[in-house]
Amino acid sequence: MEKSPNYDLILAQIGCKNTKSRKVIIEVLEKSDIPLSAEEIFLRVKDSGASTNLSTVYRTLDLMENKGLLEKCVMSDGRARYQLILEGHKHHITCTSCHKSVSINICPLENLERDVGNKTDFNITGHRLELYGLCPKCRKKE
Template sequence: MKIDDLLRKNNIRVTKNRKIILDKIIENNDPISAEEILEKFKKEKINMDLSTIYRNLNTLEEVNLLLKNTNTDGISYFQLNSTDHKHFISCISCGKKFIIENCPIHDIEKEIENETGFIIKGHSFEFTGICPECQKKLYK
């Protein structure tokens, strides 16, 4: 689906900034922060400030086009709200984040919808632990 159509389908005005931000999120494939988007824009000589990126990300998240996941480090990561979205496992020692390819929540969502009558439009989920490298250092 084209980005213009994706925005219209979600009843949101098509703007140049929204299109290039959404394009960057789709292109990245993994969850991405506003700061990472800004860095990519700088490399590509796209002139946009961080507050504009945040404002548009929040708008896209409000209409459920994006999922926002705030990591334990306080950084929010955004991704397209689709069935192939991804979650993190973050190391509480070094702060590295790793992508979990499959969403373990979809079956639980169906149960919750059946139980409550809600139509679930998204969820936020994060695992934390200690990565293998930190385990070697901490548990010698």
């Protein structure tokens, strides 16, 4: 049985006050396999029975991004989406037609990051990779 993260500990480690809204937002993000928009997070929080408002979701996401707990990416549809980075970063490929996003379980940039770091003497602390294309369902439509 997979052990769920201790949300109280996660918030304490990043120096954040422990609130019900913050815990439920972390829980929603932790359960998602894909990055979510603030609106999607808000709707999932509401569906869980928790009480919060959209402005609290935005403030919490901003705080958690600044503390390094979330990664924010702006997708091809112009909407920002967020993903929790408890166990390292993740990459996704997103359909440019329906905006479906699928996680990629490998990091194709690890070797490049190491080589660039060695050649430039930089201590590289992260990277972003966004892949776009047409999913199989949208390809069939065309």
